[in-house]
Amino acid sequence: MKNLDYAYLGPPGTFSEQAISAYCSKYGGKTHACDSIRDIVETIVKDEVDLGLLPLENSLEGSVNLSLDLLYKHSELKLYREIVLPIAHYLLAAPGVKKEDIKKIYSHPQAIAQSGDYINRHLSEAKIVYTDSTAAAAAEALKHDDRAVIGSIRLADIYQLDVLAENLQGDLPNATRFVLAAKADKDFSDKNHLGNNAESQFKTSIICAPEVNRAGVLHEMLGEFAKKEIDLSRIESRPTRQRLGEYLFYIDLMGSSEDPDLIEALNEVEAMSGYFRLLGSYPKTVIK
Amino acid sequence: MKNLDYAYLGPPGTFSEQAISAYCSKYGGKTHACDSIRDIVETIVKDEVDLGLLPLENSLEGSVNLSLDLLYKHSELKLYREIVLPIAHYLLAAPGVKKEDIKKIYSHPQAIAQSGDYINRHLSEAKIVYTDSTAAAAAEALKHDDRAVIGSIRLADIYQLDVLAENLQGDLPNATRFVLAAKADKDFSDKNHLGNNAESQFKTSIICAPEVNRAGVLHEMLGEFAKKEIDLSRIESRPTRQRLGEYLFYIDLMGSSEDPDLIEALNEVEAMSGYFRLLGSYPKTVIK
Numbered sequence: 370m371k372n373l374d375y376a377y378l379g380p381p382g383t384f385s386e387q388a389i390s391a392y393c394s395k396y397g398g399k400t401h402a403c404d405s406i407r408d409i410v411e412t413i414v415k416d417e418v419d420l421g422l423l424p425l426e427n428s429l430e431g432s433v434n435l436s437l438d439l440l441y442k443h444s445e446l447k448l449y450r451e452i453v454l455p456i457a458h459y460l461l462a463a464p465g466v467k468k469e470d471i472k473k474i475y476s477h478p479q480a481i482a483q484s485g486d487y488i489n490r491h492l493s494e495a496k497i498v499y500t501d502s503t504a505a506a507a508a509e510a511l512k513h514d515d516r517a518v519i520g521s522i523r524l525a526d527i528y529q530l531d532v533l534a535e536n537l538q539g540d541l542p543n544a545t546r547f548v549l550a551a552k553a554d555k556d557f558s559d560k561n562h563l564g565n566n567a568e569s570q571f572k573t574s575i576i577c578a579p580e581v582n583r584a585g586v587l588h589e590m591l592g593e594f595a596k597k598e599i600d601l602s603r604i605e606s607r608p609t610r611q612r613l614g615e616y617l618f619y620i621d622l623m624g625s626s627e628d629p630d631l632i633e634a635l636n637e638v639e640a641m642s643g644y645f646r647l648l649g650s651y652p653k654t655v656i657k
Numbered sequence: 658m659k660n661l662d663y664a665y666l667g668p669p670g671t672f673s674e675q676a677i678s679a680y681c682s683k684y685g686g687k688t689h690a691c692d693s694i695r696d697i698v699e700t701i702v703k704d705e706v707d708l709g710l711l712p713l714e715n716s717l718e719g720s721v722n723l724s725l726d727l728l729y730k731h732s733e734l735k736l737y738r739e740i741v742l743p744i745a746h747y748l749l750a751a752p753g754v755k756k757e758d759i760k761k762i763y764s765h766p767q768a769i770a771q772s773g774d775y776i777n778r779h780l781s782e783a784k785i786v787y788t789d790s791t792a793a794a795a796a797e798a799l800k801h802d803d804r805a806v807i808g809s810i811r812l813a814d815i816y817q818l819d820v821l822a823e824n825l826q827g828d829l830p831n832a833t834r835f836v837l838a839a840k841a842d843k844d845f846s847d848k849n850h851l852g853n854n855a856e857s858q859f860k861t862s863i864i865c866a867p868e869v870n871r872a873g874v875l876h877e878m879l880g881e882f883a884k885k886e887i888d889l890s891r892i893e894s895r896p897t898r899q900r901l902g903e904y905l906f907y908i909d910l911m912g913s914s915e916d917p918d919l920i921e922a923l924n925e926v927e928a929m930s931g932y933f934r935l936l937g938s939y940p941k942t943v944i945k
Contacts, residue, residue: 404785407773427722427896434715435770478766478789482723485695497692499789501766544896584911585883587892588876595873603904604875605893608715608832616891623872 373398373557375549376412376421378405382504383430387523388454388547389422391656406432410439410550413446419551420449426546426603429456429479430502437607437619440550440648441576447553448574448649454545454656458484458537460492461530462510462517468533471495475506476519484519484537491534492517548574548651571625572602574648577638578609578617586641587618593637594622597630617644626650661686661845663837664697664709670792671718675811676742676835677710679944694720698727698838701734707839708737714834714891717744717767718790725895725907728838728936729864735841736862736937742833742944746772746825748780749818750798750805756821759783763794764807772807772825779822780805836862836939859913860890862936865926866897866905874929875906881925882910885918905932914938 375393378385379402389400401418403409409421423436440446458480462471474481474488474495480503481488488495495517500506503520507528510518517533518524525532551557579586594601603621624631626647639645663681666673667690677688689706691697697709711724728734746768750759762769762776763786769776776783783805788794791808795816798806805821806812813820839845867874882889891909912919914935927933 405770405773407770407777432767432770479720482693482695482720485693489695497789499787501785501787582888584886584888585879587889588879588883591873591876591879595876598872600870600872601875601894603894604906606889606891618892 373420374401374418375399376401376403376409376418378409378422378424378430378502379403380502380504382507382520382524382527383502384428384454384456384521384545385422385424385430385547386504387521388452388545388656390523391454392452392654395654406435406439410443410446413551414443416552419555420549421551422452422547423550424545425548427456428545429483430477434607437605441607441617441646444646445552445554446550446648447555448548448550448651449555449557450549450651451572451653452547452549452656453653454547456483456538456545457522457535458519459522459525459532460487460517460519460534460537461507461525461528462533463514464529464531466514466517466531466533468492468517470515471517471533472515473498473513474517474519475500475509477501477503477506480519484539486539487534487537548649570623571650571652573622573624573626573631573635573650575620575622575635575638576617576644576646576648577620577642578615578644579641580643582615590618590638590641593634597634599624599631599634661708662689662706663687664689664691664700664706666694666697666710666712666718666790667691668790668792670795670808670812670815671790672716672742672744672809672833673710673712673718673835674792675809676740676833676944678811679742680740680942683942694723694727698731698734701839702731704840707843708837709839710740710835711838712833713836715744716833717771718765722895725893729895729905729934732934733840733842734838734936735843736836736838736939737843737845738837738939739860739941740835740837740944741941742835744771744826744833745810745823746807747810747813747820748775748805748807748822748825749795749813749816750821751802752817752819754802754805754819754821756780756805758803759805759821760803761786761801762805762807763788763797765789765791765794768807772827774827775822775825836937858911859938859940861910861912861914861919861923861938863908863910863923863926864905864932864934864936865908865930866903866932867929868931870903878906878926878929881922885922887912887919887922
């Protein structure tokens with residue numbers, strides 16, 4: 370059994386790296402840092418890795434919109450697994466630095482935004498410096514004793530930083546959802562490669578657009594799922610670029626695409642769609 | 658008639674500033690730069706401005722998710738107008754700098770991501786430097802003759818930069834959608850304050866969550882709109898923080914909340930909701 374190769378949005382210390390490292394330490398596999406989500410997709414397409422980790426919901430680093438757009442654009446891709454990472458922001462600094470010494474806070478704009486309540490209350494005088502990842506922020510924070518970084522607890526391990534405060538994210542969304550994408554013709558039938566699926570409830574993701582955009586068309590599509598009592602776990606409309614003002618629907622459904630009821634509902638929805646694509650049917654791993 | 662005050666995500670030269678400046682040059686009003694979306698909302702809540710501009714779709718600077726979460730959190734806010742800004746990315750540099758001189762490209766991570774195809778084709782050797790706004794990038798680009806910035810054409814005016822290339826965004830989404838939010842008790846009944854509404858088709862935005870999450874419940878809700886032939890222009894589910902795994906739906910409908918059919922449909926949806934809020938009913942301004 371060969372180890373699979375996984376591309377992720379680097380550098381080490383990002384939330385993406387935290388998710389893929391935890392996953393690989395459980396199921397095996399080698400990780401490869403990419404500079405951007407676009408690079409992850411290209412690396413998969415060029416067969417330089419087996420799978421890539423893409424953020425699909427509440428991402429702190431890397432645009433969810435870009436992931437959705439690239440999945441739409443690259444019809445050779447398929448989703449093989451969902452990975453859910455609980456979000457916890459930590460205030461970290463070089464050893465010996467105290468909270469009252471901090472004059473500058475380094476982090477990714479999204480992590481700063483999510484920690485805004487904490488910063489306003491406790492560090493309102495500090496200057497904010499934006500970086501392209503929380504990992505890049507940690508490298509900066511190490512250099513001076515008046516700097517702190519906001520990021521995952523993993524940064525503390527990698528960069529040998531002290532924890533000054535935890536759970537800065539307050540009441541904001543508490544998990545990032547990623548997916549493992551690979552070419553649709555890949556065969557990961559050795560279940561061990563992608564972890565144990567037996568205990569996990571499957572999700573099925575589709576992208577579809579109605580043949581004609583008119584009032585009630587989404588209601589009719591969802592009616593096919595309602596008839597079979599299939600639960601939606603997420604829905605989002607995104608504008609198509611081809612036809613201005615027309616929409617694609619990204620829909621996640623509870624259940625496996627091997628379930629006869631789901632197959633039947635998907636066939637009905639495909640029949641009323643101008644564009645339809647099964648992105649994949651996959652189990653979930655929650656990182657503890 | 659007094660001039661209204663508008664908060665936006667600064668500094669000058671961001672896409673937010675481009676949108677609000679174009680709006681105010683047509684309808685009057687003073688603009689106030691804020692450091693973050695959170696600051697915009699606080700400034701509105703504290704009555705320091707009349708309205709604030711929040712990104713709601715395809716935002717390049719500032720998180721759409723954060724806007725949605727803050728609108729949900731601050732029930733005293735209401736939406737008064739939609740502003741749509743076409744996106745066009747330009748490659749800009751200090752006067753005299755040529756494309757072949759460029760060793761570093763400065764911009765906001767989202768603008769870099771949206772221009773990825775162009776960068777890969779034409780500037781693959783350049784080092785990418787991330788900034789918290791395209792405006793901050795422009796200030797950096799001015800300092801050396803081996804630097805360029807990616808951002809709006811407005812940066813060229815503000816920072817006296819030359820245009821080296823245009824429409825870097827390729828086939829990616831072609832507009833950012835903002836909303837003007839203000840306290841719900843504000844009276845902007847002098848129509849001139851917020852522009853001419855007569856010619857614009859209204860949209861109505863709601864946030865709702867079903868009483869009980871079960872298969873088919875979204876289908877039932879949307880059925881009320883389908884019955885009245887009311888078209889949805891956008892739908893997105895977002896996790897609620899209060900109850901893990903449960904969802905809020907953000908729905909935009911075509912039509913005014915003064916339309917009897919829409920009122921009736923909204924009443925039915927509210928009756929089947931555990932949480933329901935009318936975010937507002939508003940006209941649209943498209944920036945040319």
